[in-house]
Amino acid sequence: MDELIYFDYAATSPVRPEAAAAMAEALGQFGNPSSRYGYGREAARRVKEGREIVAKALGCSPGEVYFTSCGTEGDNWALRRGVELNRRKGRHIVTTAVEHAAVLETCRDLERQGYEVTYLKPDKAGRITVDQVTEALRPDTALVSVMLVNNETGVLLPVAEAVKAVRAADRSVLFHTDAVQGFLKVPFPLCSTGADLITVSGHKIGAPKGIGALYVKKGVRLSPLLTGGGQEDGLRSGTEATGQIAAFAAAVSAAMADPGGPDRAAALKEYTLTQLKAALPRLEVISAGDVGHICAVTLPGYKSEVVVRVLGDKNICVSSGSACHKGKPSHVFAAMGLPKPWLDGALRLSFSPESTREQADALAAALREAAASLFTTLS
DSSP states (O other): OOOOEEOBTTTOOOOOHHHHHHHHHHHHSOOOTTOSSHHHHHHHHHHHHHHHHHHHHHTSOGGGEEEESSHHHHHHHHHHHHHHHTTTTOSEEEEETTSOHHHHHHHHHHHHTTOEEEEEOOOTTSOOOHHHHHHHOOTTEEEEEOOSBOTTTOOBOOHHHHHHHHHHHOTTSEEEEEOTTTTTTSSSOGGGGOOSEEEEESTTTTSOSSOEEEEEOTTOOOOOSSOSSOTTTTTSOSOOOHHHHHHHHHHHHHHHTOTTHHHHHHHHHHHHHHHHHHHOTTOEEEEOOSSTTEEEEEOTTSOHHHHHHHHHHTTEEOBSSOGGGTTSOOHHHHHTTOOHHHHHTEEEEEOOTTOOHHHHHHHHHHHHHHHHHSOOOOO
């Protein structure tokens, strides 16, 4: 089989060696962190250390970090319990039409429970403005949720500015941001945005799947989504996933020790776009992305799912949008109002600091060959 050429890091990332080693070590000492004997105390120490490392990366205190199983759980917890906390304020939510499905589907479920949701539409570049957010506020708005980095376009949304504007308009409104694609990939600690609730995930930064965290600002009295034995200071019951937490902390530490990583990914992204445009004159850039690791392009007239499959047969991995779409058309690109031929041919490329020019050249050559061998849909 040909060497794997991977340009889908926004979907998931390979587990860092440091994370795998930390997880293996933690799994070897299998005590329950709630147990009072030595093995349990050692597990509890690892959880405490992991929380401190993640908190440092977020720019907050360890007592504001709660471990979850994934970003989806964090988003559900923040939205469902956030509106419950603010129920006396009202039953209105403001979010965007380009959020991850974990936010959008939760909002749709809340609509079925009687909440009203305003979905802010992006412009053709995929951007949302602060004015859109504040103009959507109502006296009964309980919560605003705006993602930090869009997972399909790489656009950085103005979360910090929106938080300030919402605070100025109504300090009682809770603000949540899904920062899964921004964690350790933007040049500022996430808590500097001022958001009340921040969701992050481990497997986007080299930790294994099955671990994430929710930041809950001190003073925000969020109730549990999961009840039981009272772990995570009573807010997230369930025996702590000690191995995953250790791996998450190791991945965070490795990323923090390499501050130039996002810049290397950005340089490779720019090189890739240059090579693709040279190899495929028909290719259009949907979004060059504001962050270093994500961009979106399109081959108008081609079907992206076919192109993805043809490239996959060559062991080259790209996507037609979020992995959660499972081949369905991207709601993000549709919300941007792209013409149908652009929607049909849309591809997301995402990079890591370890991506290489040789891999980018191979992608350009394979995509040129695929375009030459496939018939267009003439849509």
